[in-house]
Amino acid sequence: DTIALQHGAHRTGNRTDADMARWRSLRFGQFIHWGLYAIPGGEWNGKTYNGAAEWIRSWKEMPHEEYDKLYRQFNPVNFNPQQWAAQAKSMGAKYMIITTKHHDGFCLWPSKYSKYTIAATPWKKDLLGPMIDAYNKAGIDVHLYFSIIDWNHPDYRASLKNAADSAAGKRFQLFVKNQLAELLQRYPTIKGFWFDGTWDDSWKNDGAFSDELEQYLQSLHPGLVMGSRLRADEKGARHFDSNGRLMGDYEQGWERKLPATIEDVHGNDWEAVMTVPENQWGYHAKWTGHVKTVNEILEMLVKSVSLNGNFVLNFGPKADGTFRTEEQQLAAGIGQWMKVNGEAVYNGTYAGFEKQDWGYYIRKAGTDSVYMVVFNIPVSGSLRVKLPARTELTGASMLLGNTTLTPEWIGRNEYFLHLPGKTTDSPVVILLKTVTGENKDKGNF
Numbered sequence: 001d002t003i004a005l006q007h008g009a010h011r012t013g014n015r016t017d018a019d020m021a022r023w024r025s026l027r028f029g030q031f032i033h034w035g036l037y038a039i040p041g042g043e044w045n046g047k048t049y050n051g052a053a054e055w056i057r058s059w060k061e062m063p064h065e066e067y068d069k070l071y072r073q074f075n076p077v078n079f080n081p082q083q084w085a086a087q088a089k090s091m092g093a094k095y096m097i098i099t100t101k102h103h104d105g106f107c108l109w110p111s112k113y114s115k116y117t118i119a120a121t122p123w124k125k126d127l128l129g130p131m132i133d134a135y136n137k138a139g140i141d142v143h144l145y146f147s148i149i150d151w152n153h154p155d156y157r158a159s160l161k162n163a164a165d166s167a168a169g170k171r172f173q174l175f176v177k178n179q180l181a182e183l184l185q186r187y188p189t190i191k192g193f194w195f196d197g198t199w200d201d202s203w204k205n206d207g208a209f210s211d212e213l214e215q216y217l218q219s220l221h222p223g224l225v226m227g228s229r230l231r232a233d234e235k236g237a238r239h240f241d242s243n244g245r246l247m248g249d250y251e252q253g254w255e256r257k258l259p260a261t262i263e264d265v266h267g268n269d270w271e272a273v274m275t276v277p278e279n280q281w282g283y284h285a286k287w288t289g290h291v292k293t294v295n296e297i298l299e300m301l302v303k304s305v306s307l308n309g310n311f312v313l314n315f316g317p318k319a320d321g322t323f324r325t326e327e328q329q330l331a332a333g334i335g336q337w338m339k340v341n342g343e344a345v346y347n348g349t350y351a352g353f354e355k356q357d358w359g360y361y362i363r364k365a366g367t368d369s370v371y372m373v374v375f376n377i378p379v380s381g382s383l384r385v386k387l388p389a390r391t392e393l394t395g396a397s398m399l400l401g402n403t404t405l406t407p408e409w410i411g412r413n414e415y416f417l418h419l420p421g422k423t424t425d426s427p428v429v430i431l432l433k434t435v436t437g438e439n440k441d442k443g444n445f
């Protein structure tokens, strides 16, 4: 039996409106973490910070007052939003999430509720407006990342210990509400908010406020898409309320990790956000450890779509507004594959077929078109295609070169597809034509 909740999930099941259907169809996004942290880029006084670059202010070797002065030298003279948008478009991203304000509290727009903004820098001008315009002109939706945690704001409290804290907390909540309304008013074409920094007690223990805030934002901008990380219920439960129901419009907990199976997503819309190195969101001059390759990222993207989710790849521009070579090369390599095979990603959904070792099935939403995306060609070179009962395979073709493959029927609902070769430099996409009806041998087994 369920617990009576005032501020838990207000809906069971996924949103079915057009704005959510659009978000769901896009499948592939670009995250951009850009701010003052790009100036030190993970290094300070000849020492290298081993944490995430955008967290350098919390490093013991970085005095807060030193970090808080960095805005005086933020001047992205090489910032070219049209180039940023063109790169994202050629990569095949259909939406972009930009950090309006990260935990450090620095605003990339000239907010009238804060002095700690782009207006106080040598650059002076709004960065968000030109970015949003350029991306929208390139046919890419924009969502706004907003951190509730704000290390710069005098009224921010991680926890409320006394009446003074509670008064500060109230002022801070009004500040958050004002900034979010300001962002919606300044940038009416944005499609959603991506909230972060909502794990402190001060936020977790005021589920009513987070609920009212979500409803307020929806009232200002009907159709807004907001993930599960904003809300807490009145018992402090986050993402899933105390009855286990997802709050918000999609599960937003998949940060630097992916679900393993369809059961892990519990039928909810969800999105994974991923870094190129193990754990760097903002620009870090010295990437150490494993840097993901094009094919590794393509497998994460395809796996996410095959499990009914979106996949967002993070970029960390430099302080001057340019992207590092590794990120430029990844965008180009991903884009090359997406140009030929993107149709298997966009509008992709869980196919409802049993997972096979060679890779992933993806169904084009609401159709009989099922794609196989092959990452592991067996030594035999033959791909076993197991379909649901009473589903017949009537044809198959590789997208690359539009090569027809002739299925070899094994019996019942199983077929072999023989690939022309056993090696490939990129994932192989095969479009299956299926009909659901009777299997040839109508055998019972």
Ligand SMILES: C[C@@H]1N[C@@H](c2cn(-c3ccccc3)nn2)[C@H](O)[C@@H]1O
Binding pocket: 033, 052, 054, 055, 196, 255, 273, 281
């Ligand atoms: C989307 C990503 N979320 C931010 C983050 C993650 N974390 C964090 C904090 C404690 C444990 C695990 C992760 N803190 N901040 C990162 O800085 C980046 O913005």
